[in-house]
Each structure stands twice: as structure tokens, then as C-alpha cells.
Amino acid sequence: MLRNLIGRLICLLAALAVTVSAHAQQPSRLDQIISRGTLRVGTTGDYLPFTSLDKETRKFRGFDVDMAEALGKALGVKVEFVPTAWPQMMKDFEADKFDIAMGGVSITLDRQKKGLFSTPIMREGKTPIARCADKDKFATLADIDKPGTHVIVNPGGTNERFARAHVKKAEIRVYSDNVTIFDEIAKGNADLMMTDASETRYQQKLHPGVLCAVHPDKPFDFSEKAYWLQRDEALKDFVDQWLHISMEDGSFKKIYAAWFE
Template sequence: MKGLKASISVLAAAAVCLLSVSASAEPASRLDEIIQRGTLRVGMTGDYRPFTYLDKTTGQFTGFDVDMADALGKALGVKVEFVPTAWPQMMKDFEADKFDIAMGGVSITLDRQKKGLFSTPIMREGKTPIARCADTGKYQTLADIDKPGTRVIVNPGGTNERFARANIKAAEVKVYNDNVTIFDEIAKGDADLMITDASETRYQQKLHPGVLCAMHPDKPFDFAEKAYWLQRDVPLKDFVDQWLHISMENGSFKKIYATWFE
């Protein structure tokens, strides 16, 4: 009996020891895991200028949030690995843990909040129209836009399509898969307008001077914020929030912003 008790005690001690070793070997958080791995995996669509653009010839990402991701990687002391995704499949890729953080003009939504955490917002804006400059007087309000014969073009799977489906009933909603060339469709007359984020309408107006005009980007139809979408890990969110706070206070955020938006 004494021998059995001694054996049980030895096994119990061994189990505690194994659990202790296992616990010490496993990262305590996603933040620890990223630092141990030496790589921050950043999900990006690569089709949303000026936030992110993927050159399919070179395989290189460029844009505001690309520069911000590089700055975050430097702050963490790790390399940045950009993981291509797309708006229609971003949620599935996030749930499959294909990346630690999604960047590239990601809007805060409650559906996304259910799956992860958002950083401190980096930008406040909303949906507003962009059309050929000659037509801006025709499409100032949703009532102006939502009429038979109006062709509203949208990219699939994101907040632009969701907004159009919720607010456009009489006009035609045309889904166009290439978010990089979608504005050319408006410029050449194959669509009348797009309703998208105010920041994007300002940028596309700069790319198409005198051809495409953003309508009231300072007074969008709704309220929205952009942020960085993180896997559910409080230490990682705390780090990203503190990094953003420092970046906004020391001018580094403003410097990157000016490169792409001013």
C-alpha cells in the first residue's frame, strides 16, 4: 500500500513537472509568439490604394498601411511577412489564423469585432460618392443616386457592397471584381459612380484630375472608422495601441500619412 502511494506521488510530481515545462515552453500570448517567431504576419488585399497595392509583377506591396506595417515590425523587433488576402475571403482567412493582423484600409465592423480585436482607430470617415466631374451635380444625395437608370459600381465582399445593398434599391448595383481598375470604369462611362470611403475618393480624384470628382468627402453619408484588425490577444492589442499613440505623438504617423494622402 505504501509502495502504491509512493508511486502515485511520484507520478503526480512528474505530471506537475511536465505541465510546468510545457507551460514555460508555450508563449504566454500572441505577442510573445510573434516575438519568439521573429515574424509579424500581416494580411493585406493589395487592391485598395492608397492604403495597400500589390504589384503582381514584382510581388511587392506598397501603400500607407504597408509603411505602417513596416514601422510596427520595427517596433516589435521582427520581420514583416505580408499575406495576400481578398475582401470576400478576409474573414475566413482571419478565422483560419493565416495572419496576426489585417491592415490595408480595414473598416471597423461589428462582425469583425466578434472574431478579433481592433486597435485604436487611425482614421474617421464614411461612405461618399465619386463620379465623373461633369456629373457631380446629379449625385449629391442617396435619393439622387437611387433612381432607375443610375449605374452604381461596387467591389465585392466588403463594406462598399454592404452599403450599396442596404441603401440602393432602384438603381443598378454593378459588381466589379478588380478594385484596382474599378475607377477606370467610371472614367470611361461604363458606370456612373461608386460609393466608397471618403479617403479613397480623395485619392482617386488626385489620380484622375479633372475626370473624377469626390463629392462632399468631408460630409459622408455615414460614420466609419479604420483600424487594425488583430487576432484576439489583449497584450498584442495593448502593444499596437501604445505604438500608435507614440507614433501619433512623435510625428511619425503624420509623416507617413503625408506621403500618401497629402
């Protein structure tokens, strides 16, 4: 009986050794990217100044598009942009359609459960953007959440989640085209949108004298933007170190200035 027990223990230890060895030999995501020669970047292409897709050329542009190209250069690989959308980004991430999501992605606990976030690149929060003639009407959530107010949101992201959490009396209208959504406010088809302060500042520049960001320096909540990575510590370490260097050597500031200043 003792002999059988010893035999089973030996078999168990052997199996465990094989499992540990196989796990140890499995390449990291970082190794896979370098070996593949391609970094797959998921991005929505509908969120300037972070990411935008030109429908004619089918090319992406934006702050995080430039940052992705810089990351690819640091890795020594080509960048492949993988189109996604806010309502399906989580599913695409879980399906491993890309290695990293870039394009104004906010840190959320739901996303953290599925992957890892880089060092934050921006700190901000939700704030309104409205027609300049009406901006003083929507300074607080109480001002906004009144019958007769029309709040417009893009579906599936943190903007819709924030609006539904705080707006109970005003009307919420879901508008699927995030590229033209601000034109709806300018035309009077909606009163305001609550989105990230960086976007309200950018849209204010695109619609001078028509749309105004409402207290972007004092947003309603706190949030941070970062890059959403598949769960791989080696890849996260590399991205964090690359961000640290780019913020110290001025390259991050140069890209930032091209889109935000």
C-alpha cells in the same frame, strides 16, 4: 461516502489547478510573434492609398504597408505580407493565416466578434465618386437611387454592403477588380461608386479633371479604420501604445503625408 466525496473533490481541484497552470503558461500572441521573428500582415493589395500589390515585382506599397513596416521595426521582427481579398478576409482571419489585417480595414461589429481592433487611425464614411461632369447629380442617396443610375461596387466588403442597404431602384454592378474599378466610371461604364472618403480623394488625384469626390467632408455615414488583430490583449496593448507614440512623435504624420497630402 464522505471519504469518496472528498477524494473526488481533491481530484477535481487538482485537475483545475493543472488547467489554470497550463493556461497561465501559454505564451501570448505577442510573445509568439517576437519568438517567431515575424509579424504576419494580411492585406488585399487592391486599395490605394492603403495597400497595393505590384504585379511585376510582387511587392506591396501604400500607407498601411509603410505602417506595417514601422510596426515590425517597433516589435523588432520582420514583416511577412500575406495576400488576402475582401470576400475571404474573414475566413483567412479565422484560419489564423495572419496576426493582423492592415490595409484600409473598417471597424465592423462582425469583425469585432472574431478579433480585436486597435485604436482607430482614421474617421470617415462612405461618399460617392463620379465623373466630374456628373458630380452634382449624386449629392444624396435619393439622387443616386433612381432607375437608370448605374452604381458599381467591389465585392465582399463594406462598400457592397452599404450599396445594397441603400440602393433599391438603381442598378448595382459588381466588379471584381478593385484596382481598375474607377476606370470603369471614367470610361462611362458606370455612373458612380460609393466608397470611403479617403479613397475618393485619392482617386480624384489620380484622375484629375475626370473623376471628382462628392462632398468627402460630409460622408453619408460614420466609420472608422483601424488594425484588425487576432484576439490577444498583449498584442493589442502593444499596437495601441505604438500608435499613440507614433502619433505624438510625428512619425504617423510623416507616413500619412506621403500618401494623403
